[in-house]
Amino acid sequence: MDTLELESNLFVIRESCPCCGSKTNSALYSCKFNEDPVKQYLIDFYSVQGAIEFKYFENQEYDLRGCNNCGLVYQKTILGDFLMGKLYSNWIDPAFTEKVIEKDYDKDYYLSNTRLAYKILTEFKKKPSDLSFLDFGMGWGNWAKTVASFGVNSFGVEISEERIENAKKYGIKNLKLDDLKENSFDFINTDQVFEHISDPKSIIEKLSKSLKKGGILRICVPDGNSIHEKLKVMDWASPKGHKNSLNVVAPLEHINCFTTTSLIDLAKNSGLQWHYLNYYPALELIENKASLLNEIKIATMLPIKIIKYFGRIVKIKLGMKYTPVPTGTNLYFKKT
Numbered sequence: 001m002d003t004l005e006l007e008s009n010l011f012v013i014r015e016s017c018p019c020c021g022s023k024t025n026s027a028l029y030s031c032k033f034n035e036d037p038v039k040q041y042l043i044d045f046y047s048v049q050g051a052i053e054f055k056y057f058e059n060q061e062y063d064l065r066g067c068n069n070c071g072l073v074y075q076k077t078i079l080g081d082f083l084m085g086k087l088y089s090n091w092i093d094p095a096f097t098e099k100v101i102e103k104d105y106d107k108d109y110y111l112s113n114t115r116l117a118y119k120i121l122t123e124f125k126k127k128p129s130d131l132s133f134l135d136f137g138m139g140w141g142n143w144a145k146t147v148a149s150f151g152v153n154s155f156g157v158e159i160s161e162e163r164i165e166n167a168k169k170y171g172i173k174n175l176k177l178d179d180l181k182e183n184s185f186d187f188i189n190t191d192q193v194f195e196h197i198s199d200p201k202s203i204i205e206k207l208s209k210s211l212k213k214g215g216i217l218r219i220c221v222p223d224g225n226s227i228h229e230k231l232k233v234m235d236w237a238s239p240k241g242h243k244n245s246l247n248v249v250a251p252l253e254h255i256n257c258f259t260t261t262s263l264i265d266l267a268k269n270s271g272l273q274w275h276y277l278n279y280y281p282a283l284e285l286i287e288n289k290a291s292l293l294n295e296i297k298i299a300t301m302l303p304i305k306i307i308k309y310f311g312r313i314v315k316i317k318l319g320m321k322y323t324p325v326p327t328g329t330n331l332y333f334k335k336t
């Protein structure tokens with residue numbers, strides 16, 4: 001491909017909502033990529049892990065829209081394939097993220113992965129060796145590795161060669177999106193993926209098809225439920241984790257910002273229903289007093305929590321159906 005051809009596709013303009021297809025939206029904020037405050041945000045954000053090449057951003061604008069139909073907040077102008085490649089291979093240095101991950105991921109991280117894997121396995125009546133799980137956007141393969149250790153047939157989809165090679169060392173089979181066969185997986189994990197992809201609608205449709213009937217899809221994305229409050233404050237200098245942080249709509253990367261309802265809508269349109277994981281650690285832990293004490297410690301952090309927590313267990317013990325209202329943006333969906 002020659003340079004001219006590449007440059008004509010540097011950016012993609014999303015004229016309609018990438019989740020529901022609606023063309024009616026509200027303009028929430030705009031700023032040229034190479035003007036402050038967005039420019040300064042990009043410099044600060046990428047200087048620790050690589051660098052942005054601003055020569056590509058001439059006259060292009062960070063343009064934030066809110067879908068009037070499903071509530072998704074999304075960036076209208078996004079990077080085309082060539083610049084997406086630059087972003088994830090050059091502007092973010094893979095060697096740097098690998099180092100950071102190796103440094104930061106401690107035993108508690110692996111314990112939480114293990115707990116999550118166990119929690120999901122209790123949803124299925126089959127032996128782990130009869131189950132197939134897929135981690136879509138598996139990164140370095142940490143989650144896929146964890147479920148493989150339970151004996152599950154573990155697959156991943158990943159585009160970065162460095163990450164694929166790393167996952168291979170642990171026996172994780174890498175698949176391409178277009179090679180996913182219908183009715184193949186019992187469970188599909190997507191963790192911090194849907195906020196990055198240009199066309200979430202077509203991706204969820206493909207993933208839904210590749211799930212078996214009764215299979216479960218997990219979507220975990222940054223929580224965009226309070227995005228409109230954050231946009232009122234509009235503080236680009238607020239660090240990640242701060243209540244005013246705009247990281248949830250980070251230019252170039254977090255191009256889709258989900259609320260609970262926009263996520264449920266997206267899934268529903270692909271034949272997936274919101275599903276509550278029916279798992280109560282305390283029931284399992286009665287035989288394990290040390291862990292039970294830890295669970296009680298968590299449950300008693302707020303008095304109301306302990307009432308709700310044990311109330312749920314009592315309901316389950318009595319065979320009553322517990323149907324909470326879905327909140328947050330770490331949700332599970334079942335193919336019915």
Ligand SMILES: [Zn+2]
Nearest residue numbers: 017020067070
């Ligand atoms: Zn929409």
